[in-house]
Each structure stands twice: as structure tokens, then as C-alpha cells.
Amino acid sequence: xxxxxxxxxSGAVRLRDIPETDxxxxxxxxxxxxxxxxxxxxxxxxxxxxxxxxxFYLLLLDDATGQVLIGSFAxxxxxxxxxxxLTALHAQMHPFEREIAERWGIRFDGMPWPKPLRFPFDRYxxxxxMDNYPFYAxxxxxxxxxxxxxxxxGIIEPGAFRFICNGEQVLHxxxxxxxxxxxxxxxxxxxxxxxxxxxxxxxxxGDSAVAHATACxxxxxxxxxxxxxxxxxxxxxxxxxxxxxxxQIADTGALSMDVGYQLGQVACxxxxxxxxxxxxxxxxxRFGKNLIRPLGTDHPLTAEKAAMIRRNVAEIARRYDEVRHxxxxxxxxxARFEQCGIVPREEMLRIGGVGQAARASGAARDIRASHPWGxxxxxLAHESIVKTQGDVMARLMVRCREVLQxxxxxxxxxxxFVPAETRRPDYGAPLAPRSLAFGLVEGWRGExxxxxxxxxxxxxxxxxxxxxxxxxxxxxxxAVRGEGISDFPICNKSFNLSYxxxxx
Amino acid sequence: MIFPxxxxxxxxxxxxxxxxxxxxxxxxxxxxxELTEPADAESRxxxxxxxxxxxxxxxxxxxxxLDLGRCLFCGECARRAPQSIRFTNDYRLGSPTREGLVLRxxxxxxxxxxxxxxxxxxxxxxxxxxxxxxxxxxDASVEMExxxxxxxxxxxxxxxxxxxxxxRHADGVVVSGPVTRNMAEALDICYDAVAEPKILVxxxxxxxxxxxxxxxxAVDRSFFExxxxxxxxxxxxxxxxxxxxxxxxxxxxKTRQ
Numbered sequence: 205x206x207x208x209x210x211x212x213x214s215g216a217v218r219l220r221d222i223p224e225t226d227x228x229x230x231x232x233x234x235x236x237x238x239x240x241x242x243x244x245x246x247x248x249x250x251x252x253x254x255x256x257x258x259x260f261y262l263l264l265l266d267d268a269t270g271q272v273l274i275g276s277f278a279x280x281x282x283x284x285x286x287x288x289x290l291t292a293l294h295a296q297m298h299p300f301e302r303e304i305a306e307r308w309g310i311r312f313d314g315m316p317w318p319k320p321l322r323f324p325f326d327r328y329x330x331x332x333x334m335d336n337y338p339f340y341a342x343x344x345x346x347x348x349x350x351x352x353x354x355x356x357x358g359i360i361e362p363g364a365f366r367f368i369c370n371g372e373q374v375l376h377x378x379x380x381x382x383x384x385x386x387x388x389x390x391x392x393x394x395x396x397x398x399x400x401x402x403x404x405x406x407x408x409x410g411d412s413a414v415a416h417a418t419a420c421x422x423x424x425x426x427x428x429x430x431x432x433x434x435x436x437x438x439x440x441x442x443x444x445x446x447x448x449x450x451x452q453i454a455d456t457g458a459l460s461m462d463v464g465y466q467l468g469q470v471a472c473x474x475x476x477x478x479x480x481x482x483x484x485x486x487x488x489x490r491f492g493k494n495l496i497r498p499l500g501t502d503h504p505l506t507a508e509k510a511a512m513i514r515r516n517v518a519e520i521a522r523r524y525d526e527v528r529h530x531x532x533x534x535x536x537x538x539a540r541f542e543q544c545g546i547v548p549r550e551e552m553l554r555i556g557g558v559g560q561a562a563r564a565s566g567a568a569r570d571i572r573a574s575h576p577w578g579x580x581x582x583x584l585a586h587e588s589i590v591k592t593q594g595d596v597m598a599r600l601m602v603r604c605r606e607v608l609q610x611x612x613x614x615x616x617x618x619x620x621f622v623p624a625e626t627r628r629p630d631y632g633a634p635l636a637p638r639s640l641a642f643g644l645v646e647g648w649r650g651e652x653x654x655x656x657x658x659x660x661x662x663x664x665x666x667x668x669x670x671x672x673x674x675x676x677x678x679x680x681x682x683a684v685r686g687e688g689i690s691d692f693p694i695c696n697k698s699f700n701l702s703y704x705x706x707x708x
Numbered sequence: 709m710i711f712p713x714x715x716x717x718x719x720x721x722x723x724x725x726x727x728x729x730x731x732x733x734x735x736x737x738x739x740x741x742e743l744t745e746p747a748d749a750e751s752r753x754x755x756x757x758x759x760x761x762x763x764x765x766x767x768x769x770x771x772x773x774l775d776l777g778r779c780l781f782c783g784e785c786a787r788r789a790p791q792s793i794r795f796t797n798d799y800r801l802g803s804p805t806r807e808g809l810v811l812r813x814x815x816x817x818x819x820x821x822x823x824x825x826x827x828x829x830x831x832x833x834x835x836x837x838x839x840x841x842x843x844x845x846x847d848a849s850v851e852m853e854x855x856x857x858x859x860x861x862x863x864x865x866x867x868x869x870x871x872x873x874x875x876r877h878a879d880g881v882v883v884s885g886p887v888t889r890n891m892a893e894a895l896d897i898c899y900d901a902v903a904e905p906k907i908l909v910x911x912x913x914x915x916x917x918x919x920x921x922x923x924x925x926a927v928d929r930s931f932f933e934x935x936x937x938x939x940x941x942x943x944x945x946x947x948x949x950x951x952x953x954x955x956x957x958x959x960x961x962k963t964r965q
């Protein structure tokens with residue numbers, strides 16, 4: 205099968221340069237390629253075209269060479285023959301095939317998990333609703349089901365979890381999402397106001413606002429094809445690493461809370477406050493919203509602000525390291541965290557897990573290292589932190605190490621910082637017509653991918669967002685298998701996945 | 709094993725903000741905007757441009773008004789039309805009425821009209837208030853900020869105001885997010901499960917107006933047509949101090965001047 209080969213630093217590609225093939229060769233090629241863990245699917249989606257056609261686009265990521273392979277196939281819009289399912293061979297395809305089936309009514313033959321994904325408002329089958337989600341069921345006198353949600357006990361987003369338990373032991377967990385579906389992708393293509401588009405990207409997952417905004421401006425800047433001021437690269441990276449620090453610290457605190465380790469909880473709460481207040485003192489918003497803008501910035505770093513960030517980050521890292529040290533020297537905490545919620549490497553790769561959760565299972569998936577963009581592609585080589593155990597402790601320790609790593613990264617970026625000329629954001633830059641561009645960044649949860657396709661006039665005709673949670677929810681379901689149901693909270697918090705990022 | 713804990717404790721020190729009513733936020737924070745009627749043609753044009761760019765249509769150029777219930781506080785209008793719009797760091801943004809969130813030239817505060825507050829609110833909840841939060845399409849940032857109101861820094865629990873897990877234990881509901889169609893029924897069930905008398909708080913710009921998602925077909929805002937909101941709190945997300953100030957003012961524990 206033919207692909208258009210590009211990478212994460214190249215510009216937009218013209219739609220007519222993307223080779224088109226038939227499903228048979230597409231299927232054959234992916235069947236063999238996905239058996240090798242160096243390949244994984246970045247995105248796979250369908251869009252209607254002229255002449256009543258439905259065209260399917262695939263972005264395949266090659267972790268070994270950093271290449272991004274773009275391929276496509278098309279078929280008649282009203283053709284209702286079933287396609288052989290790739291999920292049957294490679295479980296990592298499940299969210300994509302489920303989305304295509306749910307949205308366009310495509311049937312995948314042999315699909316082992318033919319479930320709704322997010323109940324979008326424009327779904328193909330309007331009879332499929334939240335109320336009749338086809339939960340998996342098991343027969344047996346000793347089994348019982350526990351339903352949690354959609355509203356959870358804490359102040360978090362909604363989602364329905366159904367456990368099948370034998371006594372205390374979880375045999376199966378099924379996660380039904382879609383409650384958070386707001387139609388983000390649809391709204392994105394419905395407006396020409398680029399500021400509104402940026403705000404939508406930031407709202408895709410509000411706790412990853414910087415990661416999603418970075419992916420969005422990468423996409424738009426590739427389509428605009430103009431060079432951005434050099435100063436933007438380090439500033440955006442500082443923002444991204446501050447977000448990573450804040451969220452990893454928050455999750456350390458959340459895990460501490462769930463095992464009754466109050467000292468770690470309050471220490472992390474205070475450190476997270478300090479981190480997000482640092483972001484606020486830079487840009488006025490604690491989550492870094494409005495900080496990342498296309499081709500310019502409204503909040504250029506000044507020497508004073510850079511010094512403030514550097515000072516705070518050093519203090520946060522020092523105090524956080526003390527918490528980390530305390531966790532590692534507390535047997536009562538280790539007894540809860542270790543050997544709990546294990547996802548082995550093979551399973552993680554099979555379901556296409558990404559980000560820090562994959563790295564805790566020994567799968568070194570990290571866009572900063574495998575598909576570098578911005579400064580990572582230039583002067584800043586990134587070395588991923590990988591643990592092999594795949595348990596709650598490993599996911600916590602990856603978080604801990606990443607906080608310290610991010611702090612070191614920010615410190616290096618801001619050492620001897622000299623403010624340079626920057627521009628104001630450009631919301632009117634014309635975009636290349638009939639093109640495709642993507643933005644691929646490693647947010648704190650993992651691989652964050654935005655894809656935009658433009659029409660004849662250079663307006664965004666379709667926009668696709670992938671939050672790393674799309675892959676990783678399945679990892680949580682696997683992690684709790686065989687565990688006591690009382691360990692679910694710490695398994696859940698060790699992943700801390702996004703509901704709105706999944707539901708969009 | 710005790711020494712690492714002592715070290716953490718020593719570095720942690722005392723974190724609670726001593727007086728929540730005396731907090732002043734960083735000057736960078738974008739809170740209540742101040743509007744000035746444009747004096748010349750040039751600033752009038754700048755204002756028109758800013759209104760055209762506004763991502764949610766919160767800003768109207770003629771008659772000049774800014775609806776905080778739709779505002780994302782992105783600050784872009786203030787950069788386009790600095791003569792007409794300036795964001796202050798005033799976090800006292802809560803209002804008992806939706807109309808109270810619309811600011812016009814010359815307004816120097818978000819009015820808190822006590823006549824609009826039901827008398828039973830102070831009587832029943834003045835000393836303690838337990839709330840159930842429902843996220844109905846919230847993007848997790850409002851939810852995290854609401855969680856932060858009870859953290860070691862803000863410690864709103866010291867004033868008897870906190871969040872509870874069950875609506876059966878709650879005196880009211882806080883809604884975040886634009887209310888997605890897929891969450892509409894669950895929100896109704898939760899609200900109905902809270903015993904009377906109860907209060908309803910709309911938290912975040914998405915909850916106040918639908919925000920970015922006001923026109924989305926995936927959103928169903930009929931909940932707000934059926935139920936009276938007692939407190940509107942704008943923000944993307946709502947800063948913990950906006951929530952703390954708003955709720956304390958609603959309960960009559962604080963006055964706004």
C-alpha cells in the first residue's frame with residue numbers, strides 16, 4: 205500500500221498527494237504492520253466527499269524513524285457492504301472503528317467489541333442512546349454487578365463504570381462514555397473565527413489546555429506555512445512542561461488522598477497551587493488558557509517573569525522530591541501501590557496505550573522522543589522515563605520522575621533567558637486550500653493529535669482531535685481485572701484519564 | 709521513616725490563606741472588566757473589530773455591553789480596544805441574576821442585588837452549606853477549581869461550606885458545563901434528589917450561557933429554563949476566589965461595595 209510519508213516537523217500536505225487505495229490492500233498492509241509495535245495508529249477517521257463518497261484517512265506513526273505515514277481509501281457513501289474488521293486482529297483499532305461505525309453506519313465484519321463510543325449528536329443510529337448501552341453481562345449465581353456513575357462521588361466529570369464482581373474481586377469492568385459529548389469537532393469546522401477555534405481546542409480537555417492548544421497551533425501554523433518567531437518555541441515548551449508538572453503533582457496528591465496519606469495529599473495540593481499560580485502570574489489563567497496562540501503571543505515572557513518561573517519551579521521541584529522520597533520510604537504506601545493494577549507491556553501495546561501510562565508498562569511511547577517537534581526536534585533531546593512494572597506504583601513513579609525532569613527542562617530553557625521581539629497572534633493568516641495538516645505533541649497524559657483538512661477556500665472543512673485518553677481508557681479496564689474492587693480508586697487515579705477529551 | 713515526613717512537613721509549613729475575604733489576586737488575572745464608551749472614531753472602529761473577534765459573542769459594540777455570562781476572559785478585546793475595555797483583577801464576579809452579569813460603560817462592580825436572594829437561603833444555609841457538584845459537559849478545569857476551594861490553601865471548609873458525595877446529603881447543586889444532551893437526564897435526577905429548600909449555582913461560563921457550546925446541537929439547556937438559578941458565577945474556569953466570594957456573598961456573610 206502507498207503512503208504519503210511525512211514527519212512531525214514538515215508542513216501541510218495537499219489532499220491530492222495522499223494516495224488512495226482500496227480497502228483490501230489497506231487491510232492487508234495494516235494487518236502485517238501493526239503486528240510490529242514500532243507502528244501504531246495515530247488517527248483513523250472517515251469524511252464524506254464530493255460525488256457521494258466516503259473517504260477514510262489513516263495517520264500511522266512509526267516510532268522507530270519518526271515518520272508519519274498518511275494513507276487513505278474511499279468507497280461509495282451508500283455502499284453498505286461490511287468491511288472486515290481490523291480490531292479483530294489488532295485491538296488498538298477499536299476506538300477508531302467504533303467511531304466510524306457509530307458516526308457513519310459502516311459495519312465492520314468480525315468486530316469483537318461493536319459498542320457505541322461516545323453517542324455523538326450526529327450519530328448514524330438515533331435509536332442507540334445512553335440508556336440502552338449494551339453492557340457486557342456474565343451469568344453466574346455468585347456474580348454481582350456494581351454500577352458507578354455517570355455522576356461520581358467526587359467533583360469530577362461523568363462516565364458510567366460497570367463492574368462484574370465475584371465477591372470483592374473484579375472480573376470485568378466496562379466503561380461507557382459519551383456523557384460529556386459537546387460536539388467540539390463539529391463546532392470547530394462550523395466557524396471561521398480562529399480565536400474561537402483556539403478556545404475550542406483549549407476546551408477539548410481543560411486540564412490539558414496547553415497540550416491541546418499547542419497541537420492546534422502546530423496544525424494551523426503548518427497550514428499557514430509562515431515562519432513563527434523563534435522565541436515562541438521555548439515559551440510554548442515552558443508552558444507545556446508547567447502544565448505537565450501541575451497535573452502530575454495533582455495526581456500524586458489524589459493518589460495520596462485515596463490511600464489515606466494526608467501529608468502527601470496536602471503537600472501536593474500546595475505544590476500544585478504554586479505551580480498553577482506560576483502559570484497564572486505569567487498569563488492570567490491558572491490552566492494556561494489563552495497562552496498559546498498562532499504565530500505570536502499575547503503574553504511574551506519578560507526577564508522578570510522568566511526569573512519568577514525559574515525560582516518557583518526550583519522550589520516546587522525541591523519540595524516535591526521530598527514527598528517522593530517520603531512515598532518511597534513508607535511501607536504502608538508501597539503495600540497499596542505496588543503489585544496493584546498491573547497492565548503488562550504486551551497488553552499495553554496490544555490496546556495501543558500511549559503516554560505516561562504506557563511508559564509505566566515498559567512501552568517507551570513518547571512523542572517528544574519518537575516524533576519530536578519544536579525544540580525537541582532541534583537542540584533539546586528528550587530521554588523518556590520508562591518503568592517496567594506496569595502497576596500503580598510504576599505509574600506514580602513515572603509521574604514523580606517527570607515532574608523533576610520537567611523542572612530541569614524549564615530551568616535549562618530559561619537559564620540566561622533574553623526576551624526577544626515577538627509578534628501578536630495572527631488570527632487571519634490564510635491557510636493552504638485543499639490540504640491536510642496535523643499537530644502532534646506529548647501532553648502530560650500522552651500523545652495529543654489534531655488533524656485539520658481545508659476546503660477550496662482554505663477554510664477548515666473538518667477537524668479531528670485525539671486525546672490520549674481515547675486509547676488509555678481500555679488500559680484502566682484491564683488494570684482492575686482480578687483486583688479487589690476497593691482498589692479501583694487508586695487504579696483510576698493512577699491513570700486519571702479525560703472524559704471530555706474522549707467524548708469531545 | 710519518620711524523618712522524610714518531618715522534612716515534608718517542615719517545607720510545607722503553613723499554607724492556609726489567613727483571611728479569605730482579604731485575598732488579592734495577581735495583576736495578570738483577568739477578572740471584572742471596566743468599559744469606557746469610545747470617545748473617537750478610531751477607538752469606535754477598534755471596538756467594532758474586537759466585537760467581531762469575540763469567540764462567544766459576549767461583546768456587543770452598540771449598545772456597548774459585555775456579558776460576563778458568555779465571556780471566556782480571553783482578554784483579546786482588551787488588546788484590540790484598550791481605550792474601551794480594561795480587565796481588572798477583581799474576582800467579585802458572582803451575581804444572583806443572569807442580567808447582573810451584563811456590564812455596561814461606567815459599571816464599576818458586578819451588582820449583587822440582595823432583593824433577588826430568596827430569604828430562606830440565609831436563614832437555612834447561613835451557617836453551613838453542603839453542595840453536590842454535577843459536571844454536565846464541563847472541561848475538567850471548572851471541576852478542578854471547585855475541588856481546589858476545599859484544598860489546603862483556600863480551605864473553604866473552615867466556613868462550613870463544602871462538597872458532598874450524595875445529593876441526599878446536599879443543600880444544593882452546583883452545575884458546571886453547558887449541560888450536554890447526554891447528561892441532561894442525570895442532572896435532572898440529581899437535582900430532584902436534593903431535598904427542599906435547596907439552592908442552584910451555575911458555575912463557569914459554559915454553565916451560565918453554554919459558552920462556546922451555546923449553539924451546539926449536542927447541548928440541551930432546558931434545565932435552566934425549568935429551574936431558578938440562585939447564583940451565577942462566570943469564568944473559564946471559575947477561579948476558586950470567584951466561587952468563594954460568590955457563595956459567601958449569597959449567604960450574606962459578605963457584602964459587595
